[in-house]
Amino acid sequence: MTSRVEHTDVGAYALGLLEEDDRFAFEAHLLGCPACRSELADLAGVASVLHGIGPLPEDPRPPSSGDLTGQGDVVGRLRRRKAAHRRQRKGTFAAGMAAAVTLVAGGLTIGTQLSAGEPPVAQGEAENMGPAEQFFAGGTPIEGKGVDGVTGGLVVESKAWGTHAALKLAGIKGPLECELISVGKKGERRVMTGWSVPPAGYGVPGSPDPLYMHGGSATPLQDVDRFEVVTSTGRKLLTVEA
Known part of the structure; x- marks a missing residue:
């Protein structure tokens, strides 16, 4: 581990x-640090939730250089604050992230915890996997129903802040823009994560590797009816029953 890499950088990285x-x-540090990989799996869902908060209500007080209560999206404000404190240790920023989120979201509290153990994946295999793929490989996938040759599934888990999911997707060609959405039992739809599919695609001839993605929803797992992968035009590619 280099002098500029700390375990507490996980929040800033996520x-x-x-x-x-x-x-x-x-x-590079993640490859040799199971604890950071485990914590990153939790924070991936938190990051998706933060991106979905959107603009904040206007604060009547004049904003200060470190104020996080004015208008603007949550992640954007955290990003600007990070830039302003670039010369300080990132650990201080990461440790205060949960408190800052609670403040700017007007009562939305997002909790994270360090998992006690690693998914049951062989060490040699884990070193060649990203966090999403490792979490998927260590869980029990729920197979989805795809269209036009699209296949995939999800590994899901309940979190204090909502639902965390790892997606495996194959048989898809680009260019496309896609989103993973949780659909609640009352019909509410929440974007868990989004990505672009390059022209070569994923899990197809010439590009055989599937896509692995993390996502998070503020909807509790017990309140989720299904998950959907949809394109930016509204076309449904994959449905996974909760």
């Missing part, structure tokens, strides 16, 4: 707040 060189260094 929200995309690290500078490029720090990001590369932290990704």
Whole structure:
């Protein structure tokens, strides 16, 4: 571990707040740190929830340089605060992330915890997997029903802040923009994560590797009816029953 890489950088990495060189260094650190990989799996869902909060109500007080209570999206404000404190240790910022989120979201509390153990994946295999793939491989997948050759499934778990899911998707060609959505039993729809599919696609001839993604929803798992992978045009590619 280099002097600029700390275990507490997980929060900043999950929200995309690290500078490029720090990001590369932290990704290298992840390969040899099971604790950080485990915590990153939890924070991936939190990051998706934060992106979905959207603009905040206007604060009547004049904003200050470190204020997180004015208008703007949550992650954007955290990103600007991170830039302002770039010369300080990232651990301080990551440790205060949960408190800052509670403040700016007007009562929305998101909790994270460090998992006690690693998924049952062989060490040699785990080193070649990203966090989403490792979580998927260590869980019990729920197979989905796809269209036009699309296949995939989800591994899901209940969290204090809602639902965390790892998606495996194959048989899809681009270019496309897609989202993983949780659909509640009362019909509410929440975007868990989104991505772009390159022209080569995933899990198809010439590009055989499937896509693995993390996502998070504020809807509790027991209140989720199903999960859907949809395109930006509204076309449903995959449905996974909860």
